[in-house]
Amino acid sequence: MNDMVVQIITRILIPFIEVFAVYVIFHGHISPGGSFSGGAILGASFVLATLVFGTARFNRKFGHMVSQLVESVGGSWYILVGLFGILAGANFLTNKLAGFGMGRPGYLFSAGAIPVITIGLGLKVGSTMVTLFHGLIEEEENHGDH
Amino acid sequence: MGIIDILYDNFHYLVACLLFLIGFHTMLTHSNLIKKIMGMNIMDTAVFLLFISSGFVRGGKAPIVGPGTEGPYVNPIPSALILTGIVIAVSITAFALSLIVTLYKQYGTLDADKIAELRTKER
Amino acid sequence: MRGRLALLLVLFIGYALILTVAEMPLFGEPGNPADNMVSHRYLESSVQDTGAVNVVAAIILDYRAYDTLGEATVLFTAISATTAAIVAAKSRGQKT
Numbered sequence: 405m406n407d408m409v410v411q412i413i414t415r416i417l418i419p420f421i422e423v424f425a426v427y428v429i430f431h432g433h434i435s436p437g438g439s440f441s442g443g444a445i446l447g448a449s450f451v452l453a454t455l456v457f458g459t460a461r462f463n464r465k466f467g468h469m470v471s472q473l474v475e476s477v478g479g480s481w482y483i484l485v486g487l488f489g490i491l492a493g494a495n496f497l498t499n500k501l502a503g504f505g506m507g508r509p510g511y512l513f514s515a516g517a518i519p520v521i522t523i524g525l526g527l528k529v530g531s532t533m534v535t536l537f538h539g540l541i542e543e544e545e546n547h548g549d550h
Numbered sequence: 551m552g553i554i555d556i557l558y559d560n561f562h563y564l565v566a567c568l569l570f571l572i573g574f575h576t577m578l579t580h581s582n583l584i585k586k587i588m589g590m591n592i593m594d595t596a597v598f599l600l601f602i603s604s605g606f607v608r609g610g611k612a613p614i615v616g617p618g619t620e621g622p623y624v625n626p627i628p629s630a631l632i633l634t635g636i637v638i639a640v641s642i643t644a645f646a647l648s649l650i651v652t653l654y655k656q657y658g659t660l661d662a663d664k665i666a667e668l669r670t671k672e673r
Numbered sequence: 674m675r676g677r678l679a680l681l682l683v684l685f686i687g688y689a690l691i692l693t694v695a696e697m698p699l700f701g702e703p704g705n706p707a708d709n710m711v712s713h714r715y716l717e718s719s720v721q722d723t724g725a726v727n728v729v730a731a732i733i734l735d736y737r738a739y740d741t742l743g744e745a746t747v748l749f750t751a752i753s754a755t756t757a758a759i760v761a762a763k764s765r766g767q768k769t
Contacts, residue, residue: 432727432730433724433725433726433727433731433734434614434725434726434727435614435727436612436614436729438727438729438730438733438734439734440633440636440637475749475752478745479745479746479749482741482742482745483742486738486742496739497738497739497742499723499724499735500722500723500724506724507724509616509617509720509724509725509726510616510617510726514724514725514726515723515724515725515726515730515731516723516724517734517735518723518724518725518730518731518734518735521734521738522730522734525741525745528745528748529748532748532749532751532752535752535756536644536751536752536755539755539756539759540644540647540648540651540755540759553695556694556695556699557691557694557695559699559700560694560695560697560699560700561700562700563694563697563700564691564694567687567690567691567694568687570690571683571686571690574683574686575679575680575683578679578682578683579675579676579679603700604707605707605708605712606700606701607701607703607708608702608703610701613716613727613728613729614726614727614728615716615719615720615726615728622703623716623728625708625712626712626715626716626728626729626732627707627711627712627715627732628707629729630729630732630733630737633729633733633744634740634741634743634744637744637747637748638744638747640751641747641748641750641751642751644751644755645751645754645755645758648754648755648758648759649758651758651759652758652759652761
């Protein structure tokens with residue numbers, strides 16, 4: 405889209421959307437929201453950038469390798485946090501018995517492993533949205549060429 | 551209590567059934583594959599609505615059990631289970647769309663009936 | 674013909690669904706079968722068990738964390754399948 409109004413409004417809007425996404429992800433254990441909704445908002449901001457600035461300009465900043473790396477690291481992070489429970493002598497994916505600090509309920513640093521997992525899962529969900537959308541839209545553009 | 555009263559009290563479930571039927575009718579009557587996917591998504595939404603509304607408790611608040619909050623909370627288990635359902639719906643939609651892209655490349659049309667015709671001709 | 678048959682089927686299923694809704698427990702009633710001791714147990718003891726105030730987060734990431742691991746696996750599988758289908762289409766298009 406080569407409309408100046410849309411481009412400038414999007415450039416102003418995207419940081420706010422991403423800050424909101426990070427807020428929803430970090431406060432997943434004390435307010436409504438969490439990794440899946442926050443990750444979807446994060447993915448939506450990248451999808452908006454792709455729609456407005458085009459895939460070529462977007463890929464220069466945030467290529468396929470970065471997206472795949474974030475995706476794999478987010479998935480492995482979940483399993484690593486789960487394996488920490490076995491190292492501490494409890495079951496797979498335990499929270500309190502594995503010795504994570506509980507903190508004061510209702511504050512940001514509380515609930516042990518839950519925010520730790522939420523951050524990894526939120527990044528994973530966001531990059532999943534980006535990868536799925538890019539897979540479909542790049543195919544469409546290539547098809548239009550020939 | 552007559553059946554009309556019960557249906558009136560349960561109208562959330564009725565709306566879910568109506569959405570389900572709309573999605574089902576869309577899937578049956580349209581031969582465009584993208585419209586079939588849309589109908590499937592409407593059916594998904596109907597199931598989510600039915601499940602979520604079965605967990606409501608009258609006068610209940612969102613299940614955030616802070617130190618200062620009191621009173622009845624809505625049932626948290628349907629919300630937690632439907633999160634899984636939403637993720638699976640997104641995954642299935644993406645996979646189906648990618649298959650449709652492949653089909654369009656192969657046959658040059660999105661119509662399911664025309665694709666079936668072309669397939670019989672190929673054989 | 675096809676549309677009329679579909680409408681008939683839809684009306685039949687709708688009739689069955691309305692009969693089912695008439696038999697269902699009342700919406701929002703505190704004692705209905707969905708509001709059982711499992712959810713009460715989660716609502717009462719989630720703060721001591723997990724430290725999380727949000728009970729839904731406590732359920733999906735602590736009590737039923739294994740389920741969420743499966744969910745992440747479903748997302749990963751969807752990405753793999755989508756990428757595989759599109760790459761297959763691309764390479765076939767180049768050959769012909």
